[in-house]
Amino acid sequence: MSDKIYGIMAEFNSPGEVLRAAQKVRDVGYRRWDVFTPFPIHGLDKVMGLQNSLVGWVSLFMGAGAFASVVGLIWYSNAFDYPLIVGGKPMFSVPMTFVPAYIMLIMGAAIGALMGMLGLNQLPRLHHPLLDKSRFAGASNDKFILVIGAMDKKFCASETRRLLQELGGTHIEIVEDKD
């Protein structure tokens, strides 16, 4: 067993319990903690003070970029590189670009949303210290796991454990960081 500690995990049985525990953990002054749940719990993001996710902006940026690139591509290919009169229409006009550019906006924005989600969540990752713990499998089933990280300034192996016990957490374990 290595000496490095990732944090302390505690198990809760319902979203209500973990939400109340999270409020206490925040009120006590911890900052580097997270809650692992089988589904998103509404209200938890507010308790954790999470700001509006940047995924929307990544998506908008990618979508707008794709739109502009396709307009540029159509201008370059049909009006500049190989100008060709089709049906007596101008070489380049805005309406003709709209449909392909709009379709590619959807493509770009969708790829942006997925990439933004993965990037901001630092996924894909090959390993996570929590995935070593057998009890952690409950977090994808019916358990709600609160983890206080060792990086936290207030973290103290015995004090933090006591707090989690007081809050009603069960199966409190130290999570080792083997990296």
Added chain:
Amino acid sequence: MSEPAINLEEFKMFAPPAELRRAPVVEGNQGLSWLTDKLSAFAEGRTPIWWWAFFLPAAFAATVIFPVCLFYQVFTGVGVWGNNHPVMWGLDIVNFIWWVGVAHAGTLISALLFLTRQHWRTTIGRMAEAMTVFSVAMAGLYPAIHVGRAWFDWFMFPVPNSNGLWPQFRSPLMWDVFAVNTYLVVSSLFWFMGMIPDFAVFRDRSKTRIRKLIFSFLAMGWTGSARQWHHYEKAYVVLCGLCTLLVFTVSSIVGLDFCTAQIAGWHATIFPLYFVIGAVFCGFGMMLVLLVPLRKLCGLENVITKSHVDKVAKLTLVSGLMIAYIYLMEFFIAWYSGDPYERWVFGHRLFGHTYMVMGWILIVVNVGVTQLLWFKKIRSNLFALFVIGLLINIGMWSERFVIVVGSLYQDFLPANWGKYMPTIWDIGLYVGTLGAFFMLYLLFIKFLPMIAISEVKGVMPQADPHHPLGGAQKEAGHE
């Protein structure tokens, strides 16, 4: 600072009377752990006989009939099909539109119903998305080989090349290339992203090492932390919005392929809308065909409840009424336009000697049979729903046949008239794509999470921190 808590008695007091209460999303709800077991049971259990009974014929069609018809056509030429002057668009385009149509209802269920916060969609959303992904893949194949020389397909993409070729961006056929490819990519991304948390469920439940490896790889290290869910939910909403746009865009563009042509019967401004509604209607038919047997065979009657199937049937009815209105308008405008060619084409849809059977199937099934869904008795009879779903698929297939072939075979010049009969290669290719679709679908339900486990859990009362079952408690004042 604590959230307002309620106890069970108070909750009952404020609940609406029994007849106004919504049916629970999952029946016989026994908690979250029970739900995880139930929803992963099919993918983890032994493969049942019925699965093989469906899989083997589908796999035969997909791996023998499909490639044989495909390769024979590609090596020989489009002439092996029945397409010939004046009917240059035959079964290949009919099937293309039909498959795109099947896809649309899947996106509508999974994306639009998410945006409108329909909780019941969580149980069928994943199956609908899978239907979308596989049917768009089938649809995309047809135009690619219909061009005749499939090895020149890359001409359609704006790639710099030594021929100095660029696509002609003013053509709706070109827009189709973008639309169908985008639809395939975006619906696959949406489908895959939705499955990431469920891959993590499968990873954590895996008993064998190989299963653990595969699902760990697919879950990409998902831990389900509140921060991850926070970004995930945002991305999900954004993707739902984009997919909803696609529902209305892709079939509109397919409709534009037709209405920009001068052919009587095609040249109508209603076409983009017509194709969207038709697509959704046809897709709901396919959804009924898939849902009704699968909920029983996979033991999911408690999850995909009768009330959910009833709601799909109601949506089918709504889209069926819209399509009936559009048929009415089409015939009315053909008469009202005073254009003799339009009148001729529409008259011959129902009373011409060549394809009148198709025209009447369209009216009887899409307008007639759909009205049965008004009756609650029919909507709660699963066998009837299955048959209606099948009939709608046939009816919508005839509709596409009537539009494509029915408008082409008698154009402006009687000397130019002809007939179209599909050949065995046309039919073989259709059978092959059907086989490939069902083969992929059966593989999907056997190996991947066929129901969105995390989403279904998220709409259970146990997931609501303000519900007594979710751990809400009455607190003695503020501390």
